Amino acid sequence: MRSQTCGQVNATHVGDTVQLCGWVNKRRDHGGVIFVDLRDRDGLVQVVFDPDTPDVFALAEQLRNEFVIRLSGRVRPRPEGTVNPELSSGEIEVLGLELEILNRSETPPFQLDDDDVGEEHRLRYRYIDLRRPDAAERLKLRHRTIREMRSVLDAADFIEIETPMLTRATPEGARDYLVPSRVHPGQFYALPQSPQLYKQLLMMGGMDRYYQVARCFRDEDLRADRQPEFTQLDIEMSFVEEEDVMSLMEAMIRQVFKTQLDVDLANPFPRMTYAESIERFGVDRPDLRVPMEMVTVSDLVADIDFKVFAGPAKDPAGRVAALRVPGGNALTRKEIDGYTDFVGRYGAKGLAYIKCNDIAAGVEGLQSPIVKFFSEEAIKGVLERTGAQDGDLIFFGADTASVVNDAIGALRVKVGHDMKLLEGDWCPVWVVEFPMFEHDAREDRWSAMHHPFTAPSVDAETLKSDPGAALSRAYDMVINGIEVGGGSIRIHRPDMQSAVLELLGIDSEEAEAKFGFLLKALQYGTPPHGGIAFGLDRLIMMMAGADSIRDVMAFPKTQNASCLLTDAPGDVDERQLRELSLRRRLPATEG
Numbered sequence: 001m002r003s004q005t006c007g008q009v010n011a012t013h014v015g016d017t018v019q020l021c022g023w024v025n026k027r028r029d030h031g032g033v034i035f036v037d038l039r040d041r042d043g044l045v046q047v048v049f050d051p052d053t054p055d056v057f058a059l060a061e062q063l064r065n066e067f068v069i070r071l072s073g074r075v076r077p078r079p080e081g082t083v084n085p086e087l088s089s090g091e092i093e094v095l096g097l098e099l100e101i102l103n104r105s106e107t108p109p110f111q112l113d114d115d116d117v118g119e120e121h122r123l124r125y126r127y128i129d130l131r132r133p134d135a136a137e138r139l140k141l142r143h144r145t146i147r148e149m150r151s152v153l154d155a156a157d158f159i160e161i162e163t164p165m166l167t168r169a170t171p172e173g174a175r176d177y178l179v180p181s182r183v184h185p186g187q188f189y190a191l192p193q194s195p196q197l198y199k200q201l202l203m204m205g206g207m208d209r210y211y212q213v214a215r216c217f218r219d220e221d222l223r224a225d226r227q228p229e230f231t232q233l234d235i236e237m238s239f240v241e242e243e244d245v246m247s248l249m250e251a252m253i254r255q256v257f258k259t260q261l262d263v264d265l266a267n268p269f270p271r272m273t274y275a276e277s278i279e280r281f282g283v284d285r286p287d288l289r290v291p292m293e294m295v296t297v298s299d300l301v302a303d304i305d306f307k308v309f310a311g312p313a314k315d316p317a318g319r320v321a322a323l324r325v326p327g328g329n330a331l332t333r334k335e336i337d338g339y340t341d342f343v344g345r346y347g348a349k350g351l352a353y354i355k356c357n358d359i360a361a362g363v364e365g366l367q368s369p370i371v372k373f374f375s376e377e378a379i380k381g382v383l384e385r386t387g388a389q390d391g392d393l394i395f396f397g398a399d400t401a402s403v404v405n406d407a408i409g410a411l412r413v414k415v416g417h418d419m420k421l422l423e424g425d426w427c428p429v430w431v432v433e434f435p436m437f438e439h440d441a442r443e444d445r446w447s448a449m450h451h452p453f454t455a456p457s458v459d460a461e462t463l464k465s466d467p468g469a470a471l472s473r474a475y476d477m478v479i480n481g482i483e484v485g486g487g488s489i490r491i492h493r494p495d496m497q498s499a500v501l502e503l504l505g506i507d508s509e510e511a512e513a514k515f516g517f518l519l520k521a522l523q524y525g526t527p528p529h530g531g532i533a534f535g536l537d538r539l540i541m542m543m544a545g546a547d548s549i550r551d552v553m554a555f556p557k558t559q560n561a562s563c564l565l566t567d568a569p570g571d572v573d574e575r576q577l578r579e580l581s582l583r584r585r586l587p588a589t590e591g
Helices: 054-060 119-124 133-155 196-204 242-261 274-281 307-314 333-344 359-365 376-386 401-418 460-465 494-503 508-521 536-544 574-579
Strands: 017-030 033-040 043-049 068-077 092-103 178-180 188-190 209-217 229-238 271-273 294-296 318-325 352-356 393-400 428-432 437-440 445-448 474-479 482-489 529-535
Touching: 017 043, 017 092, 033 054, 033 068, 043 054, 054 092, 133 209, 133 229, 133 242, 133 536, 196 209, 196 229, 196 508, 196 529, 229 242, 229 536, 242 428, 242 474, 242 482, 242 529, 242 536, 271 274, 274 294, 274 401, 274 428, 294 401, 307 318, 307 393, 318 376, 318 401, 333 401, 359 376, 393 401, 460 494, 474 529, 482 536, 494 508, 529 536
Parallel strands: 043 092, 271 428
Antiparallel strands: 017 033, 017 068, 033 043, 068 092, 178 188, 209 229, 229 529, 294 318, 318 393, 352 393, 428 474, 437 445, 474 482, 482 529
16 A cells, blocks of 8 residues: 655655545645645645646645555755755655545544643543654664564574463462463463463473563552563573673673663673662662762761661661762752652651851751761761761761661662762672571561572581571672663572472471472473573663653553553453352442
């Protein structure tokens, strides 16, 4: 029906007759000459209809926005002074010689160039929203990025293998989406939270190098970077150690950024231990563009007459940390109060600060309601340790270490963005040496920081004797404060897997019921193996400069996991329920 797309027509086609199809982006009637901007996925081209072809001109007069048309026309240069350098077709126009209306359109629910359309309205009419050039470009970036990743992995002898969607529930940290079985009444499949166990089984099956662009499902509370269904690039390799996986994945991401964004990422990526990341930035996914770091000052304030600081400073589970904000003296009291409210969301009870007006003047040169509680020695120590200069402001967090890390870590990023302190555009980093386990004091039990199939860096006996000190062989790739990929070397010996499950409080009967197939497979010659999974939605969101992963997915769900376009989830009739041996039970009403 067409000889090329609208975005492909350019000055090299002058004098040619072309056949084009697309949507009417805009129609303008200029004194007997009709101009139509014709749009398709690849761009716009200007088409001119004049009265010399009466039948065609009369049909062109009927055109309205979003009509779908087909035309034939001759390419000619635009008149002098009308060239549009922002379009690939900006040097030419097409003189319309034939015209066919393929489909008419009702008035669209919103205009494509309206930037104030609410997200709910856009998602309800997503097929209209996808006609926006920026929406289409994000999906094209997604396609190109995945294509580039595939090319790297194909060149490295990986095999793309699909794993099942209908599987069984396994403990991976979130609620499963369950699917009732008609042929097995009363029993359920689970949609995979990830292909974790299957990719390990593939290594046990001798596939050696596997990858998959995998759909994953998690029934959890949503936010800007979470959806109930998402896509990850899943990768696994046999006979490898951490360095083998990390170096290949780092090279792949560098190539993706170079080919898609013309960005040269650091080579090699810097590396940082989990402990260092928490100490300096409060989180295990540091945004290294922000040139501020948290500094522990517990030892300096443990003996001051200020219980808000002294209490956490003396508590083994507490922390007092300082954050120097360059030029922070410019912050108003209203802005500081706003940051106080901000850290309150993370459990902080307040936000102390010191403004450094004239450090050489000693205490007299500092402005703060808490300075009076500090000894001269403590003040001097804080200023030296933070590297404070005149004009800076120092924020303090004092509470349990977890609250301080969460609150001041988040404050660091927010202040850095608000004050436009960011240095560099792209700052990748590997975070390594994660703790193997996290301890829940309330329930007095251990949980896996990543998942129970991650290999520890110690032997089974050492692991059992001091699980809190054990580190895992895990690694996360972080770019600009976003974890884009995470993986580990896996457990490949039955005795180690049993030891880990035992520490997690999973007895042999429960282990057999949940993943006995994996435990059995470990007994039949399992190679050392490891891998990684990249959250493609997050990665492409970041590359596209979008605010949410919903912006880089074709048909995303809303924040309450519903689809406004199709009205899902929806009701089903009683016949379907009976076929599945299910009976509807309405929630109990109050009273």
